[in-house]
Amino acid sequence: MTSVPTRTLNNGVAMPQLGFGVFQVPDEETTPAVAAALRAGYRSIDTAAIYGNERGVGRALADSGIARDELFITTKLWNADQGYDSTLTAFDASLDKLGLDHVDLYLIHWPTPARDLYADTWRALEKLYADGRTRAIGVSNFKAAHLERLLGSASVVPAVNQIELHPGLQQAELRAFHDRHGIATEAWSPLAQGAVLKDDAITEAAAAHGKRPAQVVLRWHLQIGNVVIPKSVTESRIRENLDVFDFELSPAEIDAITGLDRDLRTGPDPDTLN
Template identity: 75%
Template sequence: MSTTVPTVTLNNGIEMPQLGFGVFQVPDEETTAAVATALEAGYRSIDTAAVYGNERGVGKALAASGLPRGELFVTTKLWNADQGHDATLRAFDASLDRLGLEYVDLYLIHWPTPARDLYADSWRAIGKLAAEGRIRAAGVSNFRPAHLTRLIEAGGLVPAVNQVELHPGLQQAELRAFHAAHGIATEAWSPLAQGAVLDDPAITAIAARTGKSPAQVVLRWHLQLGNLVIPKSVTPARIRQNLDVFDFALTEDDLAAIAATDRDLRTGPDPDAFN
């Protein structure tokens, strides 16, 4: 199995592994073992968030791994209740303390929460942290084009990444085009739609032909679209299997067949309504 993960160059020149490991919904007490397994398998990008309640577990696994800090890419996120300029600075310090790190590689505003109307203030604070070198790259999550436009038009940092729900059932073509036009990398959370797309006939047919699992086919689809992707699992065999996607490729016909499965299948909240 090849574990050489390609990288995506972010808009500030930082290299981010294209395939990483997510820990959403993993209890803190299980997180250390799961992240340790992922690091041993060859993952070097780990994605957590303050609201997940498992930053300490991630930090313990990173510390115990013995891997040089420069080989790791760590993402965490600002929770909705902590938005606002000064609150963002405090929340970031707390995340850094829980992770046991001196900096994070990517810090994201978790949701725009438009009813709060604080994400622009949070973004200014994040720009300050980036200027201080405590964040190597700054981004957002679950932002729509209108939210992104507001940040871009304000000047300062253009988000390096927008992490959004994205999978064959919710392909976000318009948003991905906006990202491409503005130099923002697209990162997919729920890349397998929590399993909801894995029995789609188009995907199972490709899996049968290639000798790969449906999940591996979907992850390969993400990679060939150019998405950053962060599958989550606590099962060691599946953690390793999700990384084993670099020894085959989808054809143009495969990509067209998967494109036809788009059906506005949202498994998470609506970013315009979630606060």
């Protein structure tokens, strides 16, 4: 079993730097996929209310026999549930589906600026955190302007911002903002849905290290300090995505991959999604 390094969040909680995501995995397929991930050695599982598969995650966790304190479970509040009271209700529903009495990280899924509710929503997350129902709280898909506004009224600085991030969309300025405020950067779509895997900088590094291109990209994420949550439903790929701790990219290889940044956004723009 691979031992995954951890990232210490700004409240002292240790979060595995490499986890397993279940975005777009149907509920019935989620249970065997998460079970395979847990067998492979993953201990961090990332889901969300809108994915419709929290029950599938919960079944796999219950069947695994793994002690709760060895797991790191993340879920996210959907846009339609933003607002103080509705957030608390939605959190209860997520816990019930997961079959847990707490999660390790709870995130606001999108800022949805047109709704103008994320400050009130954050107050609810702060209550959940104060009550010990989540070990850490954070956001997802927030740009610097959204974070600045949140920090103006927040009592708790977000521990994590989970954003689209990969060699084609590196978000260097936002990552620098995170560093200044002690916010961990977590990358979703870390492989750009495969769009970067044929770039020369990646294929050449893969050949040099005897690895697959996806493993090179995941290694790049880890070396620049990102938390990363690749997704697969294929057991061999699930294991391959975890097999990235026995090699290291050179500074020249890191620089070559950094040169692939080209504003390649594969998901929605956080300023416009509501």
